[in-house]
Amino acid sequence: MRIDEAFRRMIGGYWWLIGLLVLVASLGAGVYATNQDLQYQASARVQMSGGLASTNVQADAATQWLQGVITTPNTVRHAMAAAGLEGDPTPFATHSIVVNRVGVSTVNDVLVTTGNADRSVIVANSLVQQALKYANTAHQSDAVKMTALDHQISRFTKERDGLIHQLAAAAPGAVLELQARIAADAPTLTDLLRQRSDLVLAASERSSIGLLDPATASSDPVGPKVGQLVALAGLAALILALGLVAILEALHPRVRGRRWVAAELHAPLLGHLPTLDLGGPRGARALREFGGAAAVLAARFTGRPLLLLPVERKHDRWAARVCAELEALTGLHVDHAPDATVARPAEDVGRPADPVVIVLSPTVEAQRRLEELARTAAVMDWPVVGVLTFRRRWLIDRQTLAEGGRVHRPPITPLTEVTPEIPVDPADGVPEPRRVDHGALSSHKMWRMP
Numbered sequence: 030m031r032i033d034e035a036f037r038r039m040i041g042g043y044w045w046l047i048g049l050l051v052l053v054a055s056l057g058a059g060v061y062a063t064n065q066d067l068q069y070q071a072s073a074r075v076q077m078s079g080g081l082a083s084t085n086v087q088a089d090a091a092t093q094w095l096q097g098v099i100t101t102p103n104t105v106r107h108a109m110a111a112a113g114l115e116g117d118p119t120p121f122a123t124h125s126i127v128v129n130r131v132g133v134s135t136v137n138d139v140l141v142t143t144g145n146a147d148r149s150v151i152v153a154n155s156l157v158q159q160a161l162k163y164a165n166t167a168h169q170s171d172a173v174k175m176t177a178l179d180h181q182i183s184r185f186t187k188e189r190d191g192l193i194h195q196l197a198a199a200a201p202g203a204v205l206e207l208q209a210r211i212a213a214d215a216p217t218l219t220d221l222l223r224q225r226s227d228l229v230l231a232a233s234e235r236s237s238i239g240l241l242d243p244a245t246a247s248s249d250p251v252g253p254k255v256g257q258l259v260a261l262a263g264l265a266a267l268i269l270a271l272g273l274v275a276i277l278e279a280l281h282p283r284v285r286g287r288r289w290v291a292a293e294l295h296a297p298l299l300g301h302l303p304t305l306d307l308g309g310p311r312g313a314r315a316l317r318e319f320g321g322a323a324a325v326l327a328a329r330f331t332g333r334p335l336l337l338l339p340v341e342r343k344h345d346r347w348a349a350r351v352c353a354e355l356e357a358l359t360g361l362h363v364d365h366a367p368d369a370t371v372a373r374p375a376e377d378v379g380r381p382a383d384p385v386v387i388v389l390s391p392t393v394e395a396q397r398r399l400e401e402l403a404r405t406a407a408v409m410d411w412p413v414v415g416v417l418t419f420r421r422r423w424l425i426d427r428q429t430l431a432e433g434g435r436v437h438r439p440p441i442t443p444l445t446e447v448t449p450e451i452p453v454d455p456a457d458g459v460p461e462p463r464r465v466d467h468g469a470l471s472s473h474k475m476w477r478m479p
Contacts, residue, residue, distance in 0.1 A: 058262030071149035077135035108155035146246035153244035320359035
């Protein structure tokens with residue numbers, strides 16, 4: 030399938046569906062955006078301990094730790110109470126609180142969005158202050174523990190130094206006692222030194238927060254503008270519509286356009302009927318043009334009948350009407366019943382039973398039906414020599430096609446009809462019968478044309 034054919038099938042065939050989905054989505058997005066309350070955002074900037082992060086992983090870890098602290102339900106509940114907001118803190122933390130880091134660093138922006146600028150500032154400041162208190166209070170407790178350990182280590186060190194001085198001047202019997210006391214205090218001093226080392230290491234790895242900028246509210250409402258939201262909704266609807274159209278075309282492929290129908294059947298396009306009213310000027314003109322092309326085919330396949338074969342069986346009456354009007358206008362006989370064509374009498378000298386087929390198809394037809402007709406013609410050894418298309422409007426022309434087209438006038442008088450005999454005076458002689466000529470091209474006229 031070529032690109033232009035795919036474009037014609039999808040866009041040209043389902044433009045109304047694509048346009049409808051895009052229009053409905055755009056209108057819905059516009060109505061939704063215009064009826065939404067204005068949202069204001071407050072931003073506070075904080076610095077995590079550690080300075081510059083060496084990798085994105087470290088920076089993300091610091092950001093996630095801060096987000097986990099400030100989105101704790103208890104923390105959010107206190108911040109909402111400070112701003113006079115009511116509701117569940119969990120959805121508020123999910124939809125209204127965002128933590129964004131600045132580059133590959135431990136600097137983070139705490140963003141709070143509410144329907145009031147002042148309340149956004151209050152909530153943001155409350156969250157930041159609670160996070161500062163939590164992180165920095167842990168460091169204060171570490172300092173208290175460090176002071177206590179230093180005091181104990183200093184006391185045991187002084188006791189050990191005193192025992193060592195006493196050991197130099199002690200009597201032989203007291204030496205053993207002093208050595209035993211020094212050996213007993215050694216494990217305790219070693220354990221205190223280990224605890225202080227672990228505490229120093231933990232304090233260096235524990236996060237702390239410093240406030241860089243207090244919370245300030247944005248002067249303009251945040252969120253996508255109406256035009257942006259409408260454009261995004263239209264784009265999403267367009268993508269959805271194209272996917273839906275692709276699925277429909279894959280399940281029920283259709284050939285659209287008279288030239289594409291003829292190309293699908295590998296036959297030339299002989300004509301197109303723009304209306305179902307063959308008695309009108311447009312219908313008669315199109316039928317005459319088709320008659321000229323069909324006459325050329327009849328001359329090419331001399332001795333073989335022309336068969337106008339509709340793609341759909343429900344268009345048999347319409348095919349019969351086209352054949353009747355064509356014969357009345359041009360004098361060219363085209364069969365429309367395959368059974369009658371095949372069962373032609375054997376005494377019809379020089380005319381074999383196998384006809385040549387002119388396919389009668391609407392401009393939009395299912396590809397499977399065209400393929401089925403082509404297979405049927407190939408099996409019957411009926412060559413498809415041309416295509417005649419007509420314009421069909423869904424639901425509007427269904428009953429008209431079932432009735433054989435529109436009829437707004439009496440049937441056309443046949444090409445040559447002998448007028449009824451009228452009484453004449455024998456003395457005047459018997460006039461020759463007159464024949465009615467409707468201007469159609471007969472074989473006699475064609476031979477006399479220059």
